[in-house]
Amino acid sequence: MNVKLLLILLVAFCGCSSSASLKRSPYHYEYKNKFYYLETLYKTTWFKAFMACSKMGMELLSIDSDEEFDKIHEFVKDKMEYKNDLEIWTSGVIKEKDQFGWINSGNPVFSRWHPNQPNNYSGHQFCLNIWYFNKQFLLNDMECDTNMYFICESRKV
Template identity: 30%
Template sequence: MAVYENASEITVEMMNLSDASARTAASKSHSDEDGTTVPGGKLLRCVAVSFCLLCVLQVALNISLRLALCIEENYKTLTEERDELKRKLSNFGECHHYLNQGWVYFSGSFYYISSIEKTWQDSRDDCVQRGADLMIINSEEEQNFTGQYQKIMWIGLTDRETEGVWKWVDGTLLTTSFWRSEEPNNNGGNEDCVETNDSDHRNTWNDASCETKKFWICENKMAV
């Protein structure tokens, strides 16, 4: 009878051991499935996390670069607008000054027409003292502009440096001219400066002696 009881106890103990082994195997299998005990599992998780962090950093870097470019472009635009505004304000102040001094505005320049007469050089010196120079005529519109004053006036054209080589006071050679018929003729051998007379005709230039006293016209071209 005792033998049977011991055999029963042994059987129960063996069944308990079998259940424990099964639970251990199941637990191990579950652990393998969730990756907690798979060899290298922690390393894989670290790599995955690092890759995600790199992706986040890359996105942040791209956003930062785009913001920096946008800020740079806006700053450049604002700087250009500021400079343009300064230029316009400066031009406005300059316009106000010249108009108060009796200058006349036409096609991008201010002109001063004298009320007294001087030699060509003295006339030019007066223009320079006013921050300008004798008028340079580059177009038919400017030529017509001078005709409205009905005065014989010195303009900034001379061949005093080389006879027959006409240059403007800024050193440029004459290209567009409005000479009167049979002019220039260097009458008397000393007509090296140019006047524009009060004729209503298109061509009004005449070479004359630079020592003759005449009215004059100064020009100050506005900065663009």
């Protein structure tokens, strides 16, 4: 059985704290006061990603600064097949027309948007992802029921 899958199942079923387990995972990253976990085994909707992070005692990714965004970018580039249309869920959600915030903190999303984004193209793009497109790794609004990878985070205690 895949070690990563086994780790996810153990954490999900035993309800134990994920920080100690994820420290040993190659899909774990530590930066300043946060631990991150990059899910590359399966894709899911924003809502299911939110629940998967919660089951591990974590939250969907919130990005507090350009520096943190750059560190996340390096981590993803190192751990995934870095190709056009790579999409990763964050905790960003729409607050008002064209205004997004991080669901974990309520803070506004800063300016690392793809050109002409957010655009609410379908009228239902209420969730925020990181999208690698046209050689740019930037933020994008997307329909919440789209399946994609995700990043969880937790604060160091």
